[in-house]
Amino acid sequence: MAERNAMEMAEYKWPEPERRRLIGKRISRVDGPEKVTGRAKYTYDVNRPGMLAGKVLRCPHAHARIVRLDTSAAEKMPGVKAVLPLKKVGDEILWAGDEVVAVAAVDEPTAEDAIRAIVVEYEKLPHFVLDTDPKAAGERVRPTAEQVEGDPDAAFREAEVVVEGLYGASLITHCCLEAHGAVVEWEGENNVLVHVSTQAVSGIAGQMAGPLGVPAGNIRVKQDHIGGGFGSKFGPDSWGIAAAQLSKMAGGRPVKIMLERDAELMVAGARPSYYGRVRVGAKRDGTVIAWESETWGTGGIPPTSPLPLPYVLRIPNQRKRHVAIVTNSGPARAWRAPLHPQACLLTMAALDDLAAALRMDPLDLLLKNIELAGERADVYREELQIAAELMEWKKRWHPRGDPSPGPVKRGLGVSIHTWPGRGHACRCDLTIHPDGSVEVKLGSQDLGTGTRTAIAIVVADTLGIPLEAVRVRIGDNQYPPAGGSGGSTTIGGVSSAARRAALDALDQLFARIAPLLNASPDQLEAWEGRIRVKEDPSRSIAWEQACARLDGMPLTVRGENPGPGELTTAGAAGVQMADVSVDIETGIVRINKMVAVQDCGLIINMKTAESQCYGAMIMGISYALYEEKIMDPATGRMLNPNMEFYKLAGLADIGELVVHMMTGEKYDRRGVIGLGEPPVISPGAAISNAVANAIGVRVPFLPLTPERVLEALAKKGGSHARV
Amino acid sequence: MRAFEYVSPTTKEQAVALLSSTWGETEILAGGTDLLALLKDDIVRPRRVVNIKEIAELRGISFSMPAGLRIGATVTLQELLDHPDIARHYPALVQAARGVTSPQIRNMGTVGGDLCQRPRCWYFRSGFGLLARDETGRSLVLEGDNRYHAILGNEGPAYFVNPSSLAPALIAYGARLRIFGPRGTREIPVERFFRIPKSEAEREYDLQPNEIVTEILVPPPSAGMVSATYEVRQREALDWPLATASVALVLEGQRVRSARVVLGHVAPIPWPSPEAERALLGKTVSEEVAQAAANAAVQRARSLGKNEYKIQLARVAVRRAIQQAVGGGARR
Incomplete structure (x- = not known):
């Protein structure tokens, strides 16, 4: 048994660049053909034998109390198998669609x-849904404590230029193209099978156990593919629990509840609105020294939290106040990089306005202050330079207000962003079969980012076998538990667990093969479908033959992401520019x-990494202009x-859309860092700044x-404001 | 969607016999791009749906001089776009159809359906009725969010905008509709087909529940006629215009001998603007003249509170449509 000894334990790292045949290359998704041919099955496509259709009656009023509820006529209707009140007489409803x-x-x-x-x-009660003016919100405001750093008053007195601006972003939804929903059935008295559209396959059973009164271990959760989550699909939701309860009432028959489009947009989550008045103080040379912000916004009933302001750049003197407005707008949920797009807009737009007041190129202003970004300042500097070249910024930038004739004005804008993206807790089981095929199982999910492909790349590259030889099984909570796909944590978690499992499995295989090759296990390596002696590659054995030595017994090892280290860290930095x-x-x-x-950090699959940026920019354009x-x-x-x-x-x-991913030793060295969220942060700010540059005036709010x-x-x- | 009876007659006589004389009992299905949404949203609840796509005589496009253009009611928007004579002689119509930027809608949606589709007013589509009143009778449009509502013809009680893409162009060309009902065939100008309902019981067009639009007849192009449609639309992807204008001018030398200027998406009906037409008559079209006509077109426009910007957009649409027709100015 070739257990890794303590010294070798420190050796879990990524292969050197010349040893990467797959990692970092541009590789198509392993499930691409399934998806484009329609063979991929989403929760929406799950149709079980004897399945019932579940529907939800929703309250049409934004604020109301139920005074009468009579389901008797529905219960008597032929074909109706179960009716389940989710509210009772006297209950208060706080948003339309509940x-x-x-x-x-x-x-x-x-x-x-x-x-x-x-x-x-219903007894209709007064509702309130306006969020742009806290003064109009009366008793619905919830102020949070003022936060002060440094000495903002002194800094503003010292400032040679002070600008003040109003900025904000409206309430938007996630608008998952596959709506939320589940298909749930009981198998006997005590076992439940759940097909659910979720970002957290391993986390669902624990959330259903209490409401259903069965042990979590009796709840099987499955999902092959998901049509978008963006932070809104971590729980079974009230309708998922209801589907389970209806199924039980109907003798275990499967019940499917997928939200209709209107319900999806009304109740399945929203990104809170944030607005703010911002003051920034600077020296005449562009050195930013003071920040003051008053922000407000709504996420429905629970008060919104303060934004991480000022964003990325830690301006030394700051004062921040935030007031949440409680409204009947419906529930908020985490939306791809929670709080960051709004904080980014408020900061980058204010700095852009400062640059305009200083008659400075905003790119120069960012570079002038980039040390305020802290440890990632060098990365931003390098990225700003590359972005400027790709945009031909220096050649094409003009001061505020495109002077060219005609009604169409053109402008450029820039923004920077950050995100932690730390790998989540994750375990996987890797099995090498005696026929040479390899299987990896984990209770993870592919949120659309290419998780299956990334895992296959890591395992195949580690074992020196082709991508096709690795079968990745995810989307089932009977596999080893993996964290939810939120916070851009999946790639760090799964790649680290898979790499460690594959290295451990290889060690065990080497131990079996070493005597055959007259070598010690540590002298062996796996390369291009063979196991060979590093110093004498002529002494080798084909992968399949090596696996045949497993004596008919598959070899399974458990891999686990122990947290940040050689394989995965945190802290992604990005720059975006817009031309409008x-x-x-x-x-x-x-x-x-x-x-x-x-x-x-280290990129596992260049193609899907770029795809994340393309998709994020499209989503960003949507919320900047339309949503x-x-x-x-x-x-x-x-x-x-x-x-x-x-x-x-x-x-x-x-x-x-142009994407440039940072690569090279300096980035590889930091290990894998999450990417799902960062590129969606800057588009709103970059586009808002570009519009201001084009037309010579700030349009305060998105869209x-x-x-x-x-x-x-x-x-x-x-x-030219009017024709 | 509620259950309904589905019938598919092959003659217009059969179709009319299958239609009820009371609104709401039956619905006509052509492309279905509007009807299916109305059914799913429970805005209409017919007991019978009458498919008219199997009626041969409702199909086809023909063009000849001096007869002009005949478009069958179930001709799709894409068939309209693909027809070389329409492209040559009726550019405002083609430009209007091109504004429907979804191939799916163009392939399914019909010309008759474009004229008869129901308004997109979000209160109407939420079940508050065509006049969008709450249970106390107050107008939700006036109390609520009217950013997409009417700026002309909005004295009430109707505030929705007519959603037709083609009607302004058809009116500018002086087109007529042929309608078939229990009493046979009648013909009316497209312009007179639309009307502003005064009560919830009225429809926004002159059609009986058991009548169907069968053909659209467009006069031959006059010598010296230039025409164009300009849409102000936020997205390139399928999106309702915020304001449109279709113009047809007959020029004598450089001078405007006759003019039709019709706005879309700004009033409960396609909105002909005699004011704009008068501003053009006898003039040589310059930027100033186009601007004067545009200003005249929105002279009577008024904001409902949140749609003031649409006045500006309507003005731009008129000016750009005129400039586009005479071969200058900004094009989309």
Whole structure:
């Protein structure tokens, strides 16, 4: 038994660059063909024998009390198998769309008929959904304690230039293309099978055990593919629990509840709005010395927390105040890089306005102050330089206000961002079969980022075998537990666990093979499908033959990510630039080009790493220009719970996207760092800055709609604000 | 979606016989791009859906001089776009159809359906009715969020905007509709087809529940006619325009002998602007003249509170459509 000894334990590291055949290369997803041919099955596609359709009756009012609830007519309807009140008379409803009753019936139309047959009477209560002005919010404000660092008053007195601005980003949703939902069935009295659209396969059972009254170990959770989560799919949700309870009431028949599009947008989570007045003080040479911000915003009922301000750059003297506004807008959930896009906008827009006041190029202003970024300052400096080259910044940048004739004005903007991306707790089982095939099992999930492929790359490269020889099994909570895919923690967790499992497995195999090759185990290496003696590669054995020596007994080892170390660390830095055109007569903004320069330590798969940046920029363009959860002051309801007025960018709206991933020894050395979130942070700020550069005035709030752009131009009073 | 009876007649006589004389009992299915959403959102609850796509005489496009253009009601937007004579003689129509930037909608959606689709008002689509009133009778549009609502013809009680992409261009060309019902065929100008409902019982167009639009007849292009449609639309991806204008001008030399200027997405009906037309008549189109016409077009516009910006967008649409028609100015 070739256990790694204490000295060797320190040797869990990534292979040197010349020893990487797959790691860091541009490799297509192993499940790509499945997805593009439609063979990949999502929770939405799960249709079990005897399955019932579950539907939820939702409250149409933003704030109400239930005064009567009568489900008897629904219960008597043919085809209705279970009716489950989720609220009772007297309960207060705090947002429109909240769940009141769930039903299960033989098909969707019958379930819908049953929903319509339920009688609910509400006492309507006053609602409040406005979030842009804390003064108008009355008793619904929840101030948090002022935070002070350094001596902001002295610093503002010392400042030679002070700018003040108003910035913000509206409430938006996650808009997962696959809605939330689950298919749940009971197997006998005590076992539950759950197919669920989730970011946390290993975490679901524990959350369902209590409500269902069964041990977590009796709850099997499965998910092959997911159509988007973005931070909104960590729990079974009330409708997932309801599906389980309906199934039990219906004698165990599977019950499927997938949210309709309107429910998905109304109740399955939102990114809180944040607005703020920001003051920045600087020396005339651009040295930033003082920060003051008053922020407010809403995430529905729970108060929003203060933003991490000022963002990335630690300005020495600061004063920050935050007021949460409690509204009936519906529940907030973590949205890809929680708090960061809003903090980034407030900071980078304020610095951009400062640069304009100083008549400085904002790129120079960032570089001038980049030491305030702390230990990653060098990375930002290098990234800013590369981004500037890719954007031809120095050649194309002009001071605020494109002087060229005609209604279409062009401008450039820049922003920087950071994210921890530390690998989560993760375990995996790696099995080498006597036929040479390799299996890795872990209770992880592929959030769409290419997790399966990344694991396969790590294992195949470590074992010196082709990618196709590795079968990755995820999406089942009977596999070793892996953390939820949140906080960009998955790649660090799974790559570290897989690398360690593969190295340990290889050691055990070497121990078996070493005598055959007249060598000691530590003299062996796995390379291109063979196990060979490092110093004398002519002494070797093919991988399959080596595995045949396992005497018919598969070799299984457990790998675990012990936390940050050689294999994975934290702290990603990125830079983005935007090039936009704005029609100042219509207020319409078009993206010409965006550049993302991103660091994430050692890159496992260049192709999917770049894909993360492309996707994040598209999502960023969407929230910068289009997305808003429009809350109606009259009814308190979301007015656009559809894909018609909840607008996402289409292909023709995104312009040219350029991605540059930072690579090289200095980045490799930091190990693997998460990437899912960082590149979605900067687009809002970079685009807002580019629009200000184009039209000569700040449009305070995202999304940058024609209405808001025209309003900003009108306030500026420029002659071109009106035709 | 509630259960309904589905019928697929092959003649217009059969279709009309299958339609109820009371609104709400039956619905007509052509491309279905609007009807299916109305059914799923429970805004319409027909007991019978009458598919008219199997009626041969509702199909086809023909063009000849001097007869002009005939478009069957179930011709798809894509068929319209692909027709060489339409592209040559009716650019405002083609530009309007191109504004529907979804191939799926263009392939399924029909010309008749484009004219008869229901408004996109978010209160209407949430079940508050065409006039969007709450249980106390107050207008939700006025109380709530009206950023996409009407700036013209908005004296009430209707505040939605007409959603048709093609109607402004068809009106600018002087097109007529042929409608078939229990009493046979009748013909009306497209312009008179649309109307502003005064009560919840009225529809936004002149059609009986058991009538169907069968054909659209467009006069032949006059000598010296130039025309264009300009849409102000936020996204390139499928998106409702915020304001559009279609213009058809007949030029005599450089001078405007006759003019039609019709705005879309700004009023409960496609909105012809005689003010803008008067500003053009007898003039040589310059930037100033186009601007004067644009200003005239929105002279009577008023904001409902959150849609003031649409006045500016309508003005731009008119000016750019005029400039595009005469061969200058900004194009999309």
